């Protein structure tokens with residue numbers, strides 16, 4: 072059936088994920104061998120397209136220093152995933168690596184070995200440097216930091232690496248002479264260049280990604296933002312003379328599966344207070360409204376007061392809250408989200424305001440919604456960010472995957488294929 | 499050279515290229531039990547740099563892959579310091595140490611290989627470069643103090659920032675702020691091995707050991723030799739241990755296990771006497787960690 076679209080599923084875990092719960096009673100210790108191994112076993116059982124890891128280029132710095140209230144700390148992605156590939160050879164692996172603080176020669180070498188260790192199922196999630204201050208930790212580059220345009224540098228590095236690994240392509244073009252043609256191409260391996268996906272949002276990064284990558288990673292997947300993003304990306308692909316169906320969009324997603332809709336809702340409600348601590352709700356509210364509140368009930372309605380006149384919200388991407396800018400706009404957005412959810416209380420509203428789409432329900436409801444979003448062309452697939460490690464996605468694997476398989480929109484076994492082939496595979 | 503404690507057992511390691519290691523362990527059906535590898539303490543996985551060769555294998559990643567399939571033994575990856583970055587190497591070594599339960603170490607590449615001008619502002623190669631590289635790894639090592647991962651829910655405190663240490667390093671070759679983004683390693687100190695190459699001259703006394711064919715002028719000596727010499731009793735009792743090259747004729751894990759079982763080390767050894775952590779094999783590394791540096795300067 073030509074119009075039956077495959078529902079692509081991948082999942083993230085290496086801590087610092089949105090929605091992540093760290094209460095000691097509800098989550099194992101993070102960043103341990105045990106947690107990685109167990110998570111990989113679940114993803115393997117679920118026949119996910121790949122196991123995804125995000126990257127922290129450097130610890131974030133707030134006004135008082137490194138934030139203390141949320142999950143922090145990550146291992147090296149390629150070291151961790153090389154370890155896991157040895158235990159779970161069928162899995163695919165996508166590692167986020169920034170172009171700001173890695174040199175192309177070293178990066179190409181690492182990705183070459185990574186592809187061998189993953190049996191050709193390696194992927195690189197290209198980020199252009201999530202933390203602009205990360206360079207303070209690194210050996211100075213030949214390009215002076217103040218001269219770096221992250222898009223230009225990023226594209227040069229990507230071109231160098233892809234050419235070194237794939238033997239094809241244009242090579243660096245843009246004028247950082249320090250990264251000219253690779254001296255010697257690396258020996259051929261199964262996949263050549265890794266499957267590349269780029270995380271980004273701005274027009275500039277969309278243009279970059281559609282010029283070379285195999286896909287994009289986005290936080291859009293709802294029925295409004297998803298189709299707009301999807302269409303924009305396909306237009307850009309055509310502009311670059313590329314076939315849109317060779318390029319796949321994956322959306323970050325949070326998910327909660329219950330035995331029934333009521334069960335899911337109940338669990339969601341009972342977990343809210345572990346996702347955002349009472350103190351954190353207050354802290355966010357005061358930063359967004361720009362004022363202190365004598366009384367504030369996280370389970371109550373949003374404060375009725377208006378934000379302080381002229382206050383500007385500066386939360387950064389803390390908790391994925393896209394609320395920065397004039398406070399009255401941010402508060403209006405929260406009020407809208409609360410109203411759309413039938414008057415959701417303050418804490419729940421803040422959680423829904425996080426920049427990751429959140430689906431919950433019974434197994435059939437969740438499967439239906441995933442398929443609907445894919446059919447709507449809101450996205451091609453999902454990278455699920457679990458709430459806690461390592462067991463969070465077990466109900467998804469055991470209850471939702473079989474439904475998708477019954478509908479013929481999900482693989483029933485792994486094939487021995489490269490990651491690129493796996494991602495492009497249709498039903 | 500410091501006098502050897504006569505009761506200290508001599509260690510035995512095997513040196514294997516990253517390419518050979520891959521071929522040896524690629525089709526292992528299950529993790530090799532500690533008892534299969536009774537006679538050896540650690541593997542050195544040599545970096546295979548493709549500048550001039552048919553193959554290119556990045557030793558740290560191969561070591562990580564091997565760590566998942568080998569129990570109990572140490573994993574020392576050779577690293578091309580000249581073309582890498584101490585922050586990235588400290589993070590990688592810490593990560594492997596966490597995953598392997600304290601079995602990770604590093605052997606600095608001796609002779610520089612290939613083109614040095616790969617995009618770093620400073621490509622000066624001298625012994626002070628290697629010394630400073632080690633210094634920075636020491637300052638970044640375990641920049642999460644014990645207890646930094648607090649997980650105290652009542653206080654809304656996952657992390658205790660007062661227990662994070664910055665490196666704040668400024669030197670001729672590197673400026674590195676820190677901290678590492680990676681939680682604490684298992685081992686209290688990084689296990690750093692060096693060679694008798696002149697570029698390693700300034701770090702031999704700090705290193706866990708010096709790997710060389712002949713006794714080095716300074717540092718704890720690990721004698722490197724081939725399997726045939728070892729079998730005919732060429733092990734030098736002045737060394738703290740021997741490192742034997744795995745013959746290239748050994749190409750699968752069964753042959754490897756037979757080879758390992760055939761080794762008869764001097765005063766050894768059974769699996770139960772093996773230390774849990776790699777560093778215990780060599781005696782303490784003398785690279786200063788951030789805490790000691792603070793004690794000195796603070």
Ligand SMILES: Cc1cc2nc3c(=O)[nH]c(=O)nc-3n(C[C@H](O)[C@H](O)[C@H](O)COP(=O)(O)O)c2cc1C
Nearest residue numbers: 125126198199200201270271272273276288289290
């Ligand atoms: C869904 C998503 C996930 C991302 N994950 C990471 C990450 O793990 N690490 C990181 O440094 N940056 C991450 N980024 C941010 C990218 O670094 C940044 O957006 C990219 O460099 C392009 O920026 P621009 O879209 O503003 O041009 C992510 C971005 C998106 C949209």
